[in-house]
Amino acid sequence: MTGQSKSSDExxxxxxxxxPGDLRREDLVARMIRVDQAGEYxxxxxxxxxxxxxxRGPSGPTIRKMYExxxxxxxxxxxxxAARRVRPTALQPLWHVAGFALGAATALMGEKAAxxxxxxxxxxxxxxxxxxxxxxxxxxxALKETIESFRAEELEHRDTALAAGAEQAPAYPLLSGAIKxxxxxxxxxxxxx
Ligand SMILES: [Fe+2]
Ligand SMILES: [Fe+2]
Numbered sequence: 001m002t003g004q005s006k007s008s009d010e011x012x013x014x015x016x017x018x019x020p021g022d023l024r025r026e027d028l029v030a031r032m033i034r035v036d037q038a039g040e041y042x043x044x045x046x047x048x049x050x051x052x053x054x055x056r057g058p059s060g061p062t063i064r065k066m067y068e069x070x071x072x073x074x075x076x077x078x079x080x081x082a083a084r085r086v087r088p089t090a091l092q093p094l095w096h097v098a099g100f101a102l103g104a105a106t107a108l109m110g111e112k113a114a115x116x117x118x119x120x121x122x123x124x125x126x127x128x129x130x131x132x133x134x135x136x137x138x139x140x141x142a143l144k145e146t147i148e149s150f151r152a153e154e155l156e157h158r159d160t161a162l163a164a165g166a167e168q169a170p171a172y173p174l175l176s177g178a179i180k181x182x183x184x185x186x187x188x189x190x191x192x193x
Contacts, residue, residue: 013137029140030086031191032132036147037077038089038190039125042099043070046121049103050114059111062164066118066157073150080143089190098186102179113175115166120179122158126151128187 014025047067054060081088089095106117129151136144169175 014140033080033086034089035187035191037081038095040070040074040077042095044074045096045099046103049100050107053104053107054111054114069153076146090193091190112165112169115161115164116169116172116175117179118161119158119166120176121183122154124180124183125154
């Protein structure tokens with residue numbers, strides 16, 4: 001703690017040392033909350049799509065447990081959106097449909113394809129949350145901690161899905177690559193729109 005009085009409080013703030021010149025710090029945090037709420041909403045819809053197809057099957061309880069954790073994540077970001085008066089994404093109606101469709105379509109391909117979908121999405125979310133944790137400074141310690149704890153649960157979801165045979169899904173590399181690309185696009189769009 002001693003000996004770093006010079007610049008530590010500058011370098012530990014959100015967005016530094018690489019705060020983009022066109023974004024103020026509070027805009028940066030608002031964007032993070034917007035995209036995270038959108039992502040957790042999308043996750044809820046993906047699992048709802050999976051449950052619609054597989055909910056009564058043998059993987060139903062596994063999927064439901066992950067789904068219930070997503071509901072907690074979503075609730076936390078819904079509260080942050082309200083508390084900080086962040087404009088939610090305008091694309092929520094799209095994620096409502098696209099998330100469910102992705103979950104249901106992969107579930108229709110089989111349990112392993114549903115698990116492959118979970119692995120792909122959670123890997124993208126993991127990298128996304130890791131980037132946010134790195135960018136958030138000490139003045140956003142609570143938000144940082146929230147994201148860290150959700151990230152740990154997303155990694156558990158990935159591991160659960162891998163253990164359930166995700167990689168044995170038909171055309172796994174193709175399926176995984178397509179879902180990751182779609183997830184990254186959704187993140188890009190929800191940050192901005
Ligand atoms: Fe989540
Ligand atoms: Fe998740």
